[in-house]
Amino acid sequence: MGGLLFTFEEVASFWDLKLALQTLFCCLMAAFTTDLLSSSFHGFVYQGHFGFFKAEESILFGVKYLLDMNILVFIPTIILGIIGGLLGALFVSMNLKVNKFRTKFFKLIKHKFMQKACKLTEAVLILIITITATVYVPYFFPCTLLSSHVTENRSLYYNISAEASHLLGNTEYFNSYNCPLGTTWIGSNGVKHSNHTYNQAAALLFGNGQDGIVYLFRRGTPEEFGYAALFTTLIIYYLFSCWTAGTAMACGLVIPMLMAR
DSSP: OHHHHHHHHHTOSSOOHHHHHHHHHHHHHHHHHHHHHHHHBSSSOBOSOTTOOOHHHHOTTOOOSOOOOOGGGHHHHHHHHHHHHHHHHHHHHHHHHHHHHHHHHHHTOOOHHHHHHHHHHHHHHHHHHHHHHHHHGGGGSOEEEGGGGOOOOGGGHHHHHHHHHHHHHOTTSSOOTTSOOOOEEEOTTSOEEEOOEEEHHHHHHTSOHHHHHHHHHOSSOTTSSOHHHHHHHHHHHHHHHHHHTTSSSOOOSHHHHHHHO
16 A cells, blocks of 8 residues: 555556556565565575565554553544544645646746746755754754653553663664753663653654654653644644645655654
């Protein structure tokens, strides 16, 4: 499904149902062949596990530890789904209006060279504004102590300690931005602790979108990001994605939409 959506978004100049079925079948065969070969060869060394597929080898945003849930969890899920649907409808409406205005504006320019120059100028302008926002907006957010957001719940001790240990043990996991680096030590319980500080907005904006998605969906550290950083990231990604989609540049919407959701 990921390959089908990627093809539809990034490389397709036309689309129909037959092409969608062919693409889906091609992606299925490619994933199956890759997993089949990977189950037998790893670094060109035979492993002796032919036909054994590992989920973490092929799933980009996989979940390793499952959690039991109460039926009440569907209430906030439904609410978030409604909000996401409304934001999606608003995004499509805004993007259509932006593209209509862009088309009318470029049609007013009769000279082909000037049209291309204006399209290039728009792409460069988006690049400059995006870089400026992602670099300077986090400056207005304070540094946060990383270890203050690690909670040890004995019922989920294994999951939380594993996630937190990896988080705290990697000094480059969060971009330090303008925050001072700290030190890391191992406590009496064998869990890594740290007094590293990080900038919440910089962690989401300063790096790439894939890292931001991993940060947001990480378990065991539910208070890594405050409402101010999350809302600011939503506004920036939402508006810039709406403006960028349809411009004369190679860009996609999968990662920005995952970040917005």
